[in-house]
Amino acid sequence: MDTMNxxxxxxLRDTVLFPGTALxxxxxxxxxxxxxxxxxxxxxxxxxxxxxxxxxxESVRAADLYQVGTLCKIEKIRGNATDGYQILLRGLExxxxxxIKENExxxxxxxxxxxxDVVENDKAMNEALLKSMKTSAQEILExxxxxxxxxxxxxxxxxxxxxxxxxxxxxxxxxSEKKQELLEMAxxxxxxxxxxxxxxxxxxxxxxxxxxxxxxxRRVGKMQRESILREQLKTIKEELGETDGANDFEKYRAKxxxxxxxxxxxxxxxxELKRLEAMGSASPETHVIRNYLDLLVALPWxxxxxxxxxxxxxxxxxxxxxxxxxxxxGLDTIKKRILQHLAVAKLKNSNRGQILLFVGPPGVGKxxxxxxxxxxLGRKFVRGSLGGVRDDAEIRGxxxxxxxxxxxxxxxxxxKAGQNDPVFMLDEIDKMGRGFQGDPASALLEVLDPxxxxxxxxxxxxxxxxxxxxxxxxxxxxxxSIPGPLLDRMEIIELSGxxxxxxxHIAKNHLIPxxxxxxxxxxxxxQIPDEILLRVIHAYTxxxxxxxxxxxxxxxxxxxxxxxxxxxVHGEAKSENPIRLDLNDVEEALGSERxxxxxxxxxxxxxxxxxxxxxxxxxxxxxxxxxxxxxxGQLTLTGQLGDVMKESAQIALSLVRSRLASLIPDFEFDxxxxxxxxxxxxxxxxxxxxxxxxxxxxxxxxxxxxxxxKLAMTGEITLRGAVMPVGGIKEKVIAAHRSGxxxxxxxxxxxxxxxxxxxxxxxxxxxxxxxxATDVLRIALGIETDQIVPSTGPAEPTSKRAS
Ligand SMILES: Nc1ncnc2c1ncn2[C@@H]1O[C@H](COP(=O)(O)OP(=O)(O)OP(=O)(O)O)[C@@H](O)[C@H]1O
Ligand SMILES: [Mg+2]
Numbered sequence: 001m002d003t004m005n006x007x008x009x010x011x012l013r014d015t016v017l018f019p020g021t022a023l024x025x026x027x028x029x030x031x032x033x034x035x036x037x038x039x040x041x042x043x044x045x046x047x048x049x050x051x052x053x054x055x056x057x058e059s060v061r062a063a064d065l066y067q068v069g070t071l072c073k074i075e076k077i078r079g080n081a082t083d084g085y086q087i088l089l090r091g092l093e094x095x096x097x098x099x100i101k102e103n104e105x106x107x108x109x110x111x112x113x114x115x116x117d118v119v120e121n122d123k124a125m126n127e128a129l130l131k132s133m134k135t136s137a138q139e140i141l142e143x144x145x146x147x148x149x150x151x152x153x154x155x156x157x158x159x160x161x162x163x164x165x166x167x168x169x170x171x172x173x174x175x176s177e178k179k180q181e182l183l184e185m186a187x188x189x190x191x192x193x194x195x196x197x198x199x200x201x202x203x204x205x206x207x208x209x210x211x212x213x214x215x216x217x218r219r220v221g222k223m224q225r226e227s228i229l230r231e232q233l234k235t236i237k238e239e240l241g242e243t244d245g246a247n248d249f250e251k252y253r254a255k256x257x258x259x260x261x262x263x264x265x266x267x268x269x270x271x272e273l274k275r276l277e278a279m280g281s282a283s284p285e286t287h288v289i290r291n292y293l294d295l296l297v298a299l300p301w302x303x304x305x306x307x308x309x310x311x312x313x314x315x316x317x318x319x320x321x322x323x324x325x326x327x328x329x330g331l332d333t334i335k336k337r338i339l340q341h342l343a344v345a346k347l348k349n350s351n352r353g354q355i356l357l358f359v360g361p362p363g364v365g366k367x368x369x370x371x372x373x374x375x376x377l378g379r380k381f382v383r384g385s386l387g388g389v390r391d392d393a394e395i396r397g398x399x400x401x402x403x404x405x406x407x408x409x410x411x412x413x414x415x416k417a418g419q420n421d422p423v424f425m426l427d428e429i430d431k432m433g434r435g436f437q438g439d440p441a442s443a444l445l446e447v448l449d450p451x452x453x454x455x456x457x458x459x460x461x462x463x464x465x466x467x468x469x470x471x472x473x474x475x476x477x478x479x480x481s482i483p484g485p486l487l488d489r490m491e492i493i494e495l496s497g498x499x500x501x502x503x504x505h506i507a508k509n510h511l512i513p514x515x516x517x518x519x520x521x522x523x524x525x526x527q528i529p530d531e532i533l534l535r536v537i538h539a540y541t542x543x544x545x546x547x548x549x550x551x552x553x554x555x556x557x558x559x560x561x562x563x564x565x566x567x568x569v570h571g572e573a574k575s576e577n578p579i580r581l582d583l584n585d586v587e588e589a590l591g592s593e594r595x596x597x598x599x600x601x602x603x604x605x606x607x608x609x610x611x612x613x614x615x616x617x618x619x620x621x622x623x624x625x626x627x628x629x630x631x632x633g634q635l636t637l638t639g640q641l642g643d644v645m646k647e648s649a650q651i652a653l654s655l656v657r658s659r660l661a662s663l664i665p666d667f668e669f670d671x672x673x674x675x676x677x678x679x680x681x682x683x684x685x686x687x688x689x690x691x692x693x694x695x696x697x698x699x700x701x702x703x704x705x706x707x708x709x710k711l712a713m714t715g716e717i718t719l720r721g722a723v724m725p726v727g728g729i730k731e732k733v734i735a736a737h738r739s740g741x742x743x744x745x746x747x748x749x750x751x752x753x754x755x756x757x758x759x760x761x762x763x764x765x766x767x768x769x770x771x772x773a774t775d776v777l778r779i780a781l782g783i784e785t786d787q788i789v790p791s792t793g794p795a796e797p798t799s800k801r802a803s
Contacts, residue, residue: 005042005111006099006101006109006110006111007039007042007045007046007047007071007109007110007111008034008035008036008038008039008042008045008046008047008107008108008109009035009046009047009049009065009069009100009107009108009109009110010025010027010032010035010036010039010046010047010048010049010072010089011029011031011032011049011050011051011060011064011065011108012048012049012050012051013050013051013054013055013056014050014051014054014176015050015176015179016050016070016169016170016176016179016180016182016183017048017070017072017089017091017170018070018091018166018167018169018170018179018182018183019070019071019091019092019093019094019166020091020163020166020167021090021091021166021167021170022075022088022089022090022091023048023088023089023091024086024087024088024089025086025087025088025089026084026085026086027079027084027085027086027087028084029058029060030058030106031058031059031060031106031107031108033081033084033085034105034106034107035107035108036074036077036085036087037081038107039074040074040077044073044074044075045071045072045073045074046071046072046074046089047069047070047071047072047095047097047110047112048069048070048072048089048091049065049066049068049069049070049097049110050065050066050069050176050179050180051064051065051066052064052065052066054176059106060108061102062100062101062102062108065097065100065108066180066184067096067097067184068094068095068096068097068115068180068183068184069094069095069097069110070091070092070093070094070095070183071091071092071093071094071095071114072089072090072091072092073089073090073092074087074088074089075087075088075089075090076088091166093114093115094114094115094183094184094186095110095112095113095114095115096112096113096114096115097110097111097112098111098112098113099111099112115184115186116186117162117186117187117188118186118187118188119161119162119188120188120189125189126161126188129161129189129192130159130161130164132196133161133164133165133168133192133195133196133199134155134156134158134164136196136199136200136203137155137168137199138152138155138156139199139203140199140202140203140206141155143203143206143207143210144206145210155167161188161192162188165182165188165191165192165195168195168199169182169183169191169195172195172198172199172202173202174198174202178198181194182194182195226287227284227286227287230287249273249276249277252273252276252293252297253273255297256269256270256273256297258297259296259297259299259301260301260302260303261296261301262301264463264464265296265301265463268296268462268463269293269296269297272289272292272293272296273293275289276289276290276293288400292400292460295407295411295415295460295461296461296463298415298418299411299414299415299461299465300414300415300417300418300419300420301420301465302420303418303419303420304419304420304421304469305377305378305379305380305419305421305422306421311349312345312346312348312349312350312351312377313346313349315342315345315346315377317339317342317343317346319376320339320342320376320377321335321339323372323375323376324338324339324369324372324373324376327368327369327371327372327375327510328365328368328369328372328510329502329505329506329509329510330498330502330505330506331365331369331495334369334493334495337491337493338356338369338373338493341354341356341491342373342376342377350469351469351471352450352468354491355448355472355473355474355489355490355491356472356473356474356490356491356493357429357473357474357475357476357482357487357490357491357492357493358370358473358474358475358476358493358495359475359476359477359478359479359492359493359494359495360477360494360495360496360497360544360545360618361477361495361496361497361543361544361545361616361617361618361731362477362543362544362545362547362617363543363544363545363546363547363548363549363550364495364496364497364498364544364545364546365495365545365546366475366495367383367425367427367475369495370383370423370425370473370475371423373423373471373473374422374423374471377423377471379419379421379422379423379471380417380418380419380422380423381417381422381423381425382413382414382416382417382422382423382424382425383413383424383425383427384409384410384412384413384424384425384426384427385427385428386409386426386427386428386429386431386432386440386444387427387428387431387432388431388432388433389409389432389433389440390432390433390434390440391438391440392438392439392440392442392443393408393438393459394408394409394440395408395409395410395440395443395444395447396408396410396443396446396457396458396459397411397458397459397460397461398459398460399459399460399462400459400460400462405460406460407458407460407461408443408458408459408460410424410447410456410458410467411458411460411461411465414465414467414470420466420467420469420470421469421470421471422470422471423471423473424470424471424472424473425473425474425475426444426472426473426474426475427474427475428475428476428477429444429474429475429476429482429486430476430477430478430479430480430481430482431476431477431481432444441483441485441486444486445485445486445489447467447472448472448486448489448490449489450468453466453467453468453470454466454467454468474490477616477617478616479492496544496618496730496731496734496756497543497544497545497618497619497731497734498544498545498546498734499734499737499738499758499760499761500534500537500538500737500738501758501760502758503537503546503549504530504533504534504537506546506549507533507537507546507549507553508530508533511546511549511550511553512528512553514550515550515553515554515557516557518554518557519554519557519558519561520561521557521560521561521564523578524578525564525578525579526557526560526564526578526579526581527578527579527580527581528553528556528581529580529581532581532582532583532585532586535583535586536549536552536553536556536586536590537549538738539593539594540552540586540590540593540594541594542594542738543617543618544617544618544619544731544734544735545618552590555589555590556581556585556586556589556590558589559585559588559589560579560581560585560589563579564579604706604707604708604709605706606700606701606703606704606705606706606707607625607626607627607628607697607700607701608623608624608625608626608697608700608706608707608709609623609624609693609696609697609700609707609713609780610622610623610693610707610709610710610711610712610713610741611623611624611690611693611712611713611714612689612712612713612714612732612733612735612736612744613689613690613714613732614689614727614728614731614732618731618734618735619728619730619731619732619733619734619735619736620735621712621735621736621739621741622678622679623679624676624677624678624679624690624693624694624697625676625677625679625697626674626675626676626677626694626697626698626700626701627674627675627677627701628672628673628674628675628701628702629672629673629675630671630672630673631671631672631673632670632671632673633669633670633671633672633673634673634674635649635650635653635673635674635675635676636673636674636675636676637649637675637676637677637678638675638676638677638678639677639678639679641678645678645690648690648691648694648716648717649676649694651691651717651718651719652691652694652695652697652698652717653674653698654719655695655717655719655721655773656695656698656699656702657669659721659773659774659777659785660699660702660703660783660785662785663703663783663785664702664703667702674698674701676694676697676698678690689714689715689716689726689727689728690714690716691715691716691717691723691724692713692714692715692716692717692723692745692770692773692776693713693714695717695773695776695777696713696776696777696780696781699777699780699781699783700780700781703781703783705781705782705783707780707781708743708780710740710741710742710743711741711742711743711744711745711779711780712736712741712743712744712745713744713745713746713776713780714726714729714732714744714745714746715745715746715747715750715770715776716747717773721772721773721774722771722772722773723747723748723770723771723772723773723775723776724747724749725746725747725748725749725750725753726747726750729746729750729753729754729756729757730753730756730757733754733757733761733762733765734757734758734761736765737761737764737765741765742765742766743765743766743767743768744765744766744767744768745767745768745770745776745779745780746767746768746769746770747769747770747771748769748770748771750769751767751769754767773785
């Protein structure tokens with residue numbers, strides 16, 4: 001081509017076009033449009049020269065351009081001079097500008113000559129350079145997330161080193177000044193060296209970026225996934241004509257109207273909606289706001305049970321009584337207490353500040369009483385378990401600035417209830433922990449405090465919610481680990497467990513009908529006789545409540561279903577007779593008996609005594625053992641003992657030594673060791689209540705006299721030999737009865753506690769109320785010790801804790 005001629009100049013912004021490569025361009029600036037128009041008249045040739053500064057100005061001056069550009073051919077062209085062009089430029093050769101001139105209409109024209117590549121003549125070296133270029137390029141391609149297999153194939157087929165450098169230079173992610181430098185470099189070898197260096201940097205950069213990306217995407221992955229799914233869902237809905245995007249905000253507005261917001265909440269909701277509207281739908285925060293708005297809309301700000309029924313003031317106490325009566329057998333005093341509670345609420349027409357606390361072993365009906373109350377009041381029932389809650393945020397929620405923040409359990413449960421006055425059961429408040437994050441008990445106090453809970457603030461919700469109409473009921477297995485301030489707020493109702501007769505009733509009238517309907521059985525198909533139920537109660541369960549019994553009955557039903565169905569299939573005649581379960585069926589379904597009647601079948605060697613213990617699971621009997629061996633008068637204790645119990649053992653030993661010394665004068669205390677063992681139970685037994693048992697055990701071992709295994713005892717002793725009252729009498733006595741005990745020794749001052757024990761249990765046991773160690777030894781071992789009457793003055797502490 002004639003280099004003496006001037007060629008139209010096409011200024012390039014922020015890019016460099018290398019010879020051998022192609023570049024699609026949009027031509028809009030009038031100066032450029034003019035250049036392209038002129039080129040069409042002159043062989044489709046233009047000189048593409050990069051601007052030194054990336055300016056968007058309409059008219060580029062000669063001084064704004066580099067000295068070296070690329071002579072190009074316009075390969076394809078679309079559009080026209082008025083609207084602009086779209087062209088595909090192909091670089092032909094590097095072009096050094098010698099002269100450049102501006103026309104009166106502002107268009108630029110350049111004159112110059114091609115810049116020839118300087119290629120070394122060393123063929124082996126060129127090949128080595130090409131090879132390392134290719135290796136580097138392939139490595140970079142591997143690090144790119146997109147599918148690069150085609151491009152990589154293309155690269156491997158290239159044999160021209162000069163072209164390869166240009167292809168790489170134009171595709172590397174480097175600033176355009178750097179590209180310009182490479183364009184101006186005539187030596188191919190120099191270009192290769194610069195490029196190898198740049199590729200190395202790019203490789204490291206890509207690798208680091210990849211790692212960061214991976215970490216990030218792992219974190220953001222879930223959020224992104226959700227927002228992508230949400231987008232897709234929206235598209236699908238739009239396709240189905242169920243909604244259209246803009247309408248979404250209108251829908252929120254409509255929901256706001258229905259939600260019955262208080263004024264301040266409405267304001268917050270509208271503000272958040274405004275933020276949402278201003279935000280692009282791609283922002284991950286939109287879904288945080290949507291979640292929040294959805295919660296606001298879903299909460300029962302003004303929805304209550306009163307729409308359906310009446311207020312507390314209209315409560316029909318008779319009907320409530322009937323509901324409680326129908327749902328639960330027995331529990332008379334408890335039902336009475338509940339009704340009193342409801343009567344007070346009716347009178348005040350509010351349940352403010354009154355919280356019931358049901359305490360008792362598992363499976364005694366705490367939860368189901370709560371459900372019953374909800375039914376009686378015509379309100380929704382919701383539960384929130386506090387077991388294992390250690391962080392107050394679980395109650396009060398996390399601030400929305402946290403990733404994955406959620407409202408606390410209280411607000412979640414209220415949302416689930418859909419009404420702002422449900423019966424809310426706070427289960428397991430005794431299992432609440434205390435973490436370093438804050439004290440959940442104090443958060444709970446805020447929930448329950450009538451002064452504060454009309455404006456409860458959940459951190460996530462961030463606006464006040466009125467909890468004052470909620471009817472709170474708490475449950476616990478034991479009072480011991482409930483913080484005092486919480487306990488002060490509540491009205492404690494203790495449920496202690498059922499006797500065998502009560503369990504039989506509950507099984508027949510409640511548990512079996514429930515299981516039958518669960519399994520689709522009828523009384524015409526399956527009968528479980530009383531003796532079978534009694535056997536299950538005695539030999540397969542050992543519990544204060546009826547949870548395990550319920551499970552066992554379910555197992556019996558399940559294993560019978562097949563038989564019922566089978567007999568129906570094989571003959572009509574047979575199915576008319578109901579199946580009556582017998583002992584074999586029970587053994588087949590439940591396995592062999594799990595609990596032998598421990599006491600009845602027990603031998604009674606000297607040194608073994610039956611004690612009574614209290615645990616959060618109800619009462620329990622336990623066998624305390626003592627043994628003598630040659631030694632130096634030391635006392636060894638093993639088993640599950642707390643500190644208090646160790647002291648009881650010391651006291652018992654001292655008492656025995658002082659009382660029995662006269663009885664067996666030749667006994668050498670200094671030459672014998674005594675070992676007392678309290679067998680492991682479910683929980684460590686702390687607290688003073690095994691004093692009399694240890695006293696009797698040690699005395700029995702020393703004298704070689706056995707104690708009737710059907711005699712059980714509980715009580716504490718003082719060093720002076722007085723027997724002190726202990727707690728948990730009701731549970732202990734019921735447990736004794738359950739285990740086949742016939743006679744029980746109690747402290748005289750515990751006599752009053754027997755009034756809580758069911759008549760049926762009381763009348764089948766013989767009680768001895770004792771005041772001193774002397775009485776105990778006489779009754780248990782038939783030993784008359786010195787009749788020292790111990791003082792039971794006020795100085796002797798009363799044991800309050802049960803063990
Ligand atoms: N007196 C009763 N009359 C009828 N059914 C009862 C009675 N007591 C308990 N039940 C039934 O026993 C089952 C277990 O009771 P529930 O779940 O209320 O126990 P809980 O005291 O809440 O135990 P936990 O402490 O383990 O939560 C329920 O199906 C309940 O209906
Ligand atoms: Mg429960």
